Amino acid sequence: xxxxxxxxxxxxxxxxxxxxxxxxxxxxxxxxxxxxxxxxxxxxxxxxxxxxxxxxxxxxxxxxxxxxxxxxxxxxxxxxxxxxxxxxxxxxxxxxxxxxxxxxxxxxxxxxxxxxxxxxxxxxxxxxxxxxxxxxxxxxxxxxxxxxxxxxxxxxxxxxxxxxxxxxxxxxxxxxxxxxxxxxxxxxxxxxxxxxxxxxxxxxxxxxxxxxxxxxxxxxxxxxxxxxxxxxxxxxxxxxxxxxxxxxxxxxxxxxxxxxxxxxxxxxxxxxxxxxxxxxxxxxxxxxxxxxxxxxxxxxxxxxxxxxxxxxxxxxxxxxxxxxxxxxxxxxxxxxxxxxxxxxxxxxxxxxxxxxxxxxxxxxxxxxxxxxxxxxxxxxxxxxxxxxxxxxxxxxxxxxxxxxxxxxxxxxxxxxxxxxxxxxxxxxxxxxxxxxxxxxxxxxxxxxxxxxxxxxxxxxxxxxxxxxxxxxxxxxxxxxxxxxxxxxxxxxxxxxxxxxxxxxxxxxxxxxxxxxxxxxxxxxxxxxxxxxxxxxxxxxxxxxxxxxxxxxxxxxxxx
Amino acid sequence: xxxxxxxxxxxxxxxxxxxxxxxxxxxxxxxxxxxxxxxxxxxxxxxxxxxxxxxxxxxxxxxxxxxxxxxxxxxxxxxxxxxxxxxxxxxxxxxxxxxxxxxxxxxxxxxxxxxxxxxxx
Numbered sequence: 252x253x254x255x256x257x258x259x260x261x262x263x264x265x266x267x268x269x270x271x272x273x274x275x276x277x278x279x280x281x282x283x284x285x286x287x288x289x290x291x292x293x294x295x296x297x298x299x300x301x302x303x304x305x306x307x308x309x310x311x312x313x314x315x316x317x318x319x320x321x322x323x324x325x326x327x328x329x330x331x332x333x334x335x336x337x338x339x340x341x342x343x344x345x346x347x348x349x350x351x352x353x354x355x356x357x358x359x360x361x362x363x364x365x366x367x368x369x370x371x372x373x374x375x376x377x378x379x380x381x382x383x384x385x386x387x388x389x390x391x392x393x394x395x396x397x398x399x400x401x402x403x404x405x406x407x408x409x410x411x412x413x414x415x416x417x418x419x420x421x422x423x424x425x426x427x428x429x430x431x432x433x434x435x436x437x438x439x440x441x442x443x444x445x446x447x448x449x450x451x452x453x454x455x456x457x458x459x460x461x462x463x464x465x466x467x468x469x470x471x472x473x474x475x476x477x478x479x480x481x482x483x484x485x486x487x488x489x490x491x492x493x494x495x496x497x498x499x500x501x502x503x504x505x506x507x508x509x510x511x512x513x514x515x516x517x518x519x520x521x522x523x524x525x526x527x528x529x530x531x532x533x534x535x536x537x538x539x540x541x542x543x544x545x546x547x548x549x550x551x552x553x554x555x556x557x558x559x560x561x562x563x564x565x566x567x568x569x570x571x572x573x574x575x576x577x578x579x580x581x582x583x584x585x586x587x588x589x590x591x592x593x594x595x596x597x598x599x600x601x602x603x604x605x606x607x608x609x610x611x612x613x614x615x616x617x618x619x620x621x622x623x624x625x626x627x628x629x630x631x632x633x634x635x636x637x638x639x640x641x642x643x644x645x646x647x648x649x650x651x652x653x654x655x656x657x658x659x660x661x662x663x664x665x666x667x668x669x670x671x672x673x674x675x676x677x678x679x680x681x682x683x684x685x686x687x688x689x690x691x692x693x694x695x696x697x698x699x700x701x702x703x704x705x706x707x708x709x710x711x712x713x714x715x716x717x718x719x720x721x722x723x724x725x726x727x728x729x730x731x732x733x734x735x736x737x738x739x740x741x742x743x744x745x746x747x748x749x750x751x752x753x754x755x756x757x758x759x760x761x762x763x764x765x766x767x768x769x770x771x772x773x774x775x776x777x778x779x780x781x782x783x784x785x786x787x788x789x790x791x792x793x794x795x796x797x798x799x800x801x802x803x804x805x806x807x808x809x810x
Numbered sequence: 811x812x813x814x815x816x817x818x819x820x821x822x823x824x825x826x827x828x829x830x831x832x833x834x835x836x837x838x839x840x841x842x843x844x845x846x847x848x849x850x851x852x853x854x855x856x857x858x859x860x861x862x863x864x865x866x867x868x869x870x871x872x873x874x875x876x877x878x879x880x881x882x883x884x885x886x887x888x889x890x891x892x893x894x895x896x897x898x899x900x901x902x903x904x905x906x907x908x909x910x911x912x913x914x915x916x917x918x919x920x921x922x923x924x925x926x927x928x929x930x931x
Contacts, residue, residue, distance in 0.1 A: 587896060597917070598828030
């Protein structure tokens with residue numbers, strides 16, 4: 252103990268206690284003066300374990316000294332705290348150093364790591380966020396190298412670059428398109444506003460709602476109502492805009508639209524200032540089978556002026572028709588009234604000529620003949636006037652029956668015989684072998700045509716012959732032809748001779764009297780029979796009139 | 811031997827005279843009737859060989875007279891010659907009459923046609 256305490260000064264204290272816990276020896280004191288029990292000594296003696304305690308700035312460790320079960324006493328030693336504290340400080344300092352070094356190294360490592368991983372990742376995250384926000388302009392510059400992050404970064408950068416290129420391209424396209432669209436719309440507006448018509452696009456939904464989808468600005472000048480009013484209306488028009496008398500027409504058109512039918516109709520609208528105009532509303536419908544809705548694309552045009560012109564024209568036409576009808580009625584009446592006295596003149600003169608009242612002298616015979624000729628001529632005129640009146644009124648109808656061409660020729664020859672003989676002309680007739688023995692048609696009208704043509708030929712021929720020919724030019728037609736050796740008709744007059752009141756020249760008219768209706772009536776009769784008439788003529792050589800008429804397919808049955 | 815009877819139903823006296831004279835020349839017994847109602851009576855009483863009928867008659871129209879003639883079984887052999895100035899009406903009655911003559915009717919024309927209609931003895 253002494254040795255420990257004194258020489259080495261390792262221990263700061265050393266105590267030995269007796270079994271009662273009284274201090275019996277102290278390393279640093281020669282003498283022990285106290286007989287009292289030391290509390291520590293007592294606890295040490297009674298303890299089975301080593302006790303450590305801080306006492307008076309030192310660490311005291313002590314325990315009981317036992318021999319078998321007998322407690323002989325206890326010992327304690329004190330260890331100085333300075334070296335311990337120095338040790339602790341050293342250990343702490345060492346720890347701090349290590350910690351500091353570790354922290355520095357860690358920090359450096361972290362920095363290094365953040366440089367190589369977190370930084371690039373952060374950049375990637377930021378880049379992704381930028382891209383998500385739509386900013387593709389900034390390049391993603393993560394890291395170079397061969398690691399995964401670098402590869403990811405490179406891939407992302409490529410992707411961004413591609414996206415950016417695409418975006419720029421799209422942007423360019425969108426810009427171009429938008430520009431084109433704008434130009435197109437401007438053009439459309441220009442066109443729409445340069446036409447006076449009002450154009451609309453309306454939708455009729457399945458549940459009967461009416462939505463105006465487009466209403467052109469022209470609706471304002473057309474109706475006098477503001478565009479907004481029309482656009483917002485729950486119908487085509489505000490109800491009050493359509494003329495009360497035409498509401499049914501407009502409703503009918505809407506009904507047709509609803510049934511999916513296109514419709515064009517005309518009705519009156521009352522403009523905002525009360526002025527009434529006529530419009531033509533023309534709509535084309537498109538049905539959407541999915542939504543069951545109908546879209547109407549329509550144009551509304553102001554046709555007031557057309558209507559006015561139309562009405563004026565209709566009035567003029569009505570008046571003209573009335574005048575024409577009156578003329579026809581007058582002609583019919585006049586010719587009808589003329590017939591009775593004409594019949595008396597003709598009848599009585601014929602009675603005289605026949606000798607009912609006794610024989611006539613030559614002079615009397617000659618005179619009665621003159622009267623009869625004049626009366627017959629007057630009859631022809633009256634008949635022509637009546638025919639023309641009936642043709643004008645569309646009242647002339649054909650009485651179709653079977654007749655023999657031979658009878659026709661015989662009748663015509665007997666009719667014109669006197670006329671031809673008087674001029675010293677010969678009338679020859681020929682029926683071709685290919686003409687059926689029976690024809691079908693209106694025999695009276697065919698006679699009239701032929702007599703007229705032959706009489707004309709005689710009238711305009713001074714010498715020579717008038718030839719009548721019947722033939723079939725083909726399997727479905729038959730023809731009658733009248734040719735003469737007369738004066739001929741100038742080419743320029745050939746087309747007009749069939750017009751009413753036309754004769755080749757005035758001198759002819761004076762010489763050959765007539766209504767001037769003959770050929771015109773002939774042409775109209777031929778047309779009524781679905782046939783056609785042509786003329787061939789040479790000045791000085793003569794003329795040939797040919798009438799081609801259809802062969803009735805059932806002519807044999809009608810015999 | 812009596813001549814066959816010809817009824818001339820015509821309200822215009824002059825024309826009636828002419829028609830009668832024409833028929834007389836071809837040996838018809840003629841009787842002139844100037845109105846529709848008398849015509850109906852005479853048609854019911856007699857059996858004429860020929861009736862010359864004007865369509866415009868006073869009292870009863872020629873059309874009705876024609877209808878009476880055509881529905882009378884005793885008069886099936888009677889030839890009816892319509893004499894009219896109205897071509898349109900004449901067209902419509904063409905099938906009911908034996909002959910339709912449009913005025914003016916020539917003396918000679920009527921005489922020749924009547925001769926053809928004269929019953930054979």
